[in-house]
Amino acid sequence: xxxxxxxxxxxxxxxxxxxxxxxxxxxxxxxxxxxxxxxxxxxxxxxxxxxxxxxxxxxxxxxxxxxxxxxxxxxxxxxxxxxxxxxxxxxxxxxxxxxxxxxxxxxxxxxxxxxxxxxx
Amino acid sequence: xxxxxxxxxxxxxxxxxxxxxxxxxxxxxxxxxxxxxxxxxxxxxxxxxxxxxxxxxxxxxxxxxxxxxxxxxxxxxxxxxxxxxxxxxxxxxxxxxxxxxxxxxxxxxxxxxxxxxxxxxxxxxxxxxxxxxxxxxxxxxxxxxxxxxxxxxxxxxxxxxxxxxxxxxxxxxxxxxxxxxxxxxxxxxxxxxxxxxxxxxxxxxxxxxxxxxxxxxxxxxxxxxxxxxxxxxxxxxxxxxxxxxxxxxxxxxxxxxx
Numbered sequence: 001x002x003x004x005x006x007x008x009x010x011x012x013x014x015x016x017x018x019x020x021x022x023x024x025x026x027x028x029x030x031x032x033x034x035x036x037x038x039x040x041x042x043x044x045x046x047x048x049x050x051x052x053x054x055x056x057x058x059x060x061x062x063x064x065x066x067x068x069x070x071x072x073x074x075x076x077x078x079x080x081x082x083x084x085x086x087x088x089x090x091x092x093x094x095x096x097x098x099x100x101x102x103x104x105x106x107x108x109x110x111x112x113x114x115x116x117x118x119x120x
Numbered sequence: 121x122x123x124x125x126x127x128x129x130x131x132x133x134x135x136x137x138x139x140x141x142x143x144x145x146x147x148x149x150x151x152x153x154x155x156x157x158x159x160x161x162x163x164x165x166x167x168x169x170x171x172x173x174x175x176x177x178x179x180x181x182x183x184x185x186x187x188x189x190x191x192x193x194x195x196x197x198x199x200x201x202x203x204x205x206x207x208x209x210x211x212x213x214x215x216x217x218x219x220x221x222x223x224x225x226x227x228x229x230x231x232x233x234x235x236x237x238x239x240x241x242x243x244x245x246x247x248x249x250x251x252x253x254x255x256x257x258x259x260x261x262x263x264x265x266x267x268x269x270x271x272x273x274x275x276x277x278x279x280x281x282x283x284x285x286x287x288x289x290x291x292x293x294x295x296x297x298x299x300x301x302x303x304x305x306x307x308x309x310x311x312x313x314x315x316x317x318x319x320x321x322x323x324x325x326x327x328x329x330x331x332x333x334x335x336x337x338x339x340x341x342x343x344x345x346x347x348x349x350x351x352x353x354x355x356x357x358x359x360x361x362x363x364x365x366x367x368x369x370x371x372x373x374x375x376x377x378x
Contacts, residue, residue, distance in 0.1 A: 050230040053265040057298060064298065068269065072237050120231055 018112050025093070025114060051104045051118050066095040070105060075117040122153075122244040125375065126254040126271035128264055130287030134277040135308045135340075137165045138351055139368065140255040143275075145356040146365075146372035148202035152250040155193065155207040155243060159236075159267045160257045161221040164211035169351055170196060178212035180221060183232045189242055201357055207249075221263075229262045236270040259287075260295065268295065273378060274303045275337070275371075280310055285331055292334055304337040304378055305329075306371065312341045337374045340367045 051071065056064055069084045070076060078093035085092060096116045099105040106119045127140040137160070144156045157179060158166040167173055177191040193207040200206040211217075224232070243249045254271060256264035268274055274296055278288045288305070296303040307328050315321045321339065328336045343364045346355070355365040 050226040052226045052230040053233060053262060053269055054226070056269070057265070057295070061298070065300075068299065071233060071269070072240075074234070118230070118234075120227075120234065 021112055025097075055104070063095055063099060066092060067099060067104065070096070070099075070116055071118060075115050077113050077115055081116070122248070122250045122252060123273060124240065124244070124252045124254065124271045125273045125275060126256055126264075126267045127275045127277065128256045128268060128291075129258045129277040129284075130291055131279070131281065131284045132163070132258045134258070134279050134284065135346075136258070136277045137169065137255050138346070139275075139277055139306060139308065139340075139371075140253050141166065141169050141354055142356045142365070142368040143372050143375070144206060144251065144253050145200060145202065145354050146369050147251050148197075148200050148204040148206040149356060149360075149369075150372070151203040153205040153248060154251045154253065155209065155247075155249050156253045156255065157209040158211040159254045159263050161211050161263050162218060162257050162261065164213040165351070166208060166255060167210050167213055169354065170194075170199075170208050170210070171352075172208070172210060173213075175210050175212075178217070179209050180212045180217055182209075183235050185231070185235070189239060204250075224262070229266065232263070233266045233269060236266050239270065260291070265295065268301060269299055271301065273375065274301045275306055275375070276303060276334075277306045277308050278332070279308055280314075288332060292332065302378065303334055304375070305332045305334050306337055307339045309342040310339050315339060315341055335378075337378070338367055338371045340364070 051067060056067055056071075059067060065085055065087075066081060069081050073080060073084070078096055079089050081096065082089040082092040096105065096107075100107045100116065104118070105116050107114055107116050109115075125143070127136050127143070129136050137158075140156060144154045147154045156166065158164050159179065161180065167175075172194060175192070175194065177187045179192055181187045182189050182192050189209070192209045194210070196206045196208045197204075239252065243252050254267040256267045258264070276288055276291070276296070278284050292303065305328065307324075310324065313320075314324050324339050325336050328339065341363070343362075345359075345362065346364050349355075353359070355362050356368050359365055
């Protein structure tokens, strides 16, 4: 009986953690939208067709570093990008979400992890 | 792990291709496993230097996703007469191929960048190459910027031409710095009177370094023999004692520690 209860507590804690992660991620997107203006503003712009080298050159330095790293890794989490750039995971998460909002990157969830990638 | 070296320049005719091939041959002489790829799709030249006018697959096919890189590579070790191993990947010199490559869109260039970046895994990790050298198109072309983004080290070949120096400086600030690349300058075809004594030579290095605001790895004199050979000779292989070959050996040694 005690083991079952322990197991269900662990499952519950896991679910809470997962919800917190999602919430955290939504907050990061929300902060980016506030920083950069409303999401609609991005949609109104001419959407970029591709994250090619000329686009990379036109990005601000902090976003270029993140974008080049994603090009190298192919498919990566904010943590994996942060390992390469030696910047904090939260910082990279913010930049990656900003690149998603700018339509340069795509994002997909696999379990608890969010993966960022360039759509080919 | 091995390193990727992109050899680039602002203007054409600086001697980029000849230097790329000779630096690769210098590493092969040192027993290294090297590969040279011709990424100058607008004016391919390595097929002439290596005297290999035909190939079943070209680098164009690899970037188009039509084949894997191992199909493109030609084992040049027997002709190289070296202790190491040397592979070559050629660009298609046919007019139709040049036209096709100049009409690619941004999506294609983005995928090409992905294919170039993946060479780090296939050639450096899986094939265990020590050096992969890219011969690039001059100036700000898609193919050359793709090569620079994929490289660990960029060697920029410049002449003493004022427009070449000004263009190289611009590229330093607007290209190499933006991608945080380790970059070194090779001053080529420098008149011999600039280097007639040790003091003159030291002065030339200082002058070129202050012009480029980058380390100058080598100041290579203008050799009539090199011009006379018309790009048909690999000096590091064919004339190891020639001063040009010695300059290249010195560049290879400096880049190893760079």
